[in-house]
Amino acid sequence: MNHVTCALTIAGTDPSGGAGIQADLKTFQELKCYGMSVITSAVAQNTTGVKDIHHLPLDFLEKQLQSISEDMPVHALKTGMIAQKDMMKVIAEWIPEINAYYVMDPVMISQSGDSLSEEESREVLRKQLLPLTSLVTPNIPEAEEITGKRIETEEDMKEAAEAIVKNFGAGAALVKGGHRAGAAIDYLFDGNEIHAFESERIQTENTHGTGCTYSAAITAYLAQGLSLVEAVKQAKYFVTEAIRYSFDLGHGSGPTNHFATREEVSNKWI
Numbered sequence: 555m556n557h558v559t560c561a562l563t564i565a566g567t568d569p570s571g572g573a574g575i576q577a578d579l580k581t582f583q584e585l586k587c588y589g590m591s592v593i594t595s596a597v598a599q600n601t602t603g604v605k606d607i608h609h610l611p612l613d614f615l616e617k618q619l620q621s622i623s624e625d626m627p628v629h630a631l632k633t634g635m636i637a638q639k640d641m642m643k644v645i646a647e648w649i650p651e652i653n654a655y656y657v658m659d660p661v662m663i664s665q666s667g668d669s670l671s672e673e674e675s676r677e678v679l680r681k682q683l684l685p686l687t688s689l690v691t692p693n694i695p696e697a698e699e700i701t702g703k704r705i706e707t708e709e710d711m712k713e714a715a716e717a718i719v720k721n722f723g724a725g726a727a728l729v730k731g732g733h734r735a736g737a738a739i740d741y742l743f744d745g746n747e748i749h750a751f752e753s754e755r756i757q758t759e760n761t762h763g764t765g766c767t768y769s770a771a772i773t774a775y776l777a778q779g780l781s782l783v784e785a786v787k788q789a790k791y792f793v794t795e796a797i798r799y800s801f802d803l804g805h806g807s808g809p810t811n812h813f814a815t816r817e818e819v820s821n822k823w824i
């Protein structure tokens with residue numbers, strides 16, 4: 555029997571293909587995982603922003619989840635946009651049924667500044683979802699929201715990562731520095747120590763979907779059996795190259811390039 559590594563994303567959609575479910579599936583495919591997806595909300599958006607959001611009914615979300623658990627293996631899963639607290643509750647009840655790594659990208663606000671989650675869902679995210687995670691990957695505003703503390707310095711980023719594990723029960727926390735100036739440094743607290751993952755800052759506006767792509771890549775590598783630190787290291791390389799060779803598509807913040815780590819592609823698209 556052949557062995558297929560299976561990764562699942564539970565997230566919202568992006569018809570323009572750069573973020574959300576679409577970015578996750580492209581990343582899974584590129585990293586040689588069999589990709590599966592459960593949709594929380596259909597989002598009418600593109601590189602310039604969000605026009606409208608249609609939340610799928612709760613019982614339909616449940617049926618999608620059941621469709622996976624009664625039939626398909628899952629080696630690792632990630633969640634992205636989960637806008638409403640009741641959706642979070644359904645997902646939090648379902649995750650323990652699945653014996654898999656769980657990476658949470660706590661999506662709150664899009665790159666374009668649009669809200670992708672309801673304020674009142676934060677408490678459920680903290681109390682019910684975070685304790686189930688193997689890893690949570692907040693950007694700076696999201697880490698501030700989770701911890702209730704301002705993050706200005708690199709020291710603050712490390713403290714936030716540690717607090718998210720120690721005070722909120724996450725398995726590990728990766729606080730991403732994409733929203734700061736200077737080098738793009740992310741800090742991981744794995745429960746024992748802090749690890750830094752650094753790349754140069756690439757001068758581009760094309761960062762639509764970077765967080766989605768990064769967490770999907772980590773999920774794919776965990777599904778394949780890499781250690782947490784190795785999975786983040788490889789995923790950081792993947793997302794950095796995806797930003798470096800990002801596409802000048804659309805009229806706003808363009809999408810990352812999921813083929814970028816292929817040698818033949820990065821030679822071609824400079």
Ligand SMILES: Nc1ncnc2c1ncn2[C@@H]1O[C@H](COP(=O)(O)OP(=O)(O)O)[C@@H](O)[C@H]1O
Pocket residue numbers: 692693694730731732733738739740753754755756757758761763764765766768790793794797
């Ligand atoms: N201009 C950039 N150059 C290089 N790396 C970047 C750049 N912008 C973001 N990153 C990296 O992309 C990843 C996603 O980070 P971030 O933008 O903070 O997340 P989000 O998309 O969730 O807001 C992180 O590893 C971050 O360091």
Ligand SMILES: Cc1ncc(COP(=O)(O)O)c(N)n1
Pocket residue numbers: 565566567568573574575597599634635661663664665666670761762763764765766
């Ligand atoms: C459905 C969905 N999920 C997440 C994001 C955030 O993406 P990013 O902040 O990386 O642009 C997005 N724009 N749409």
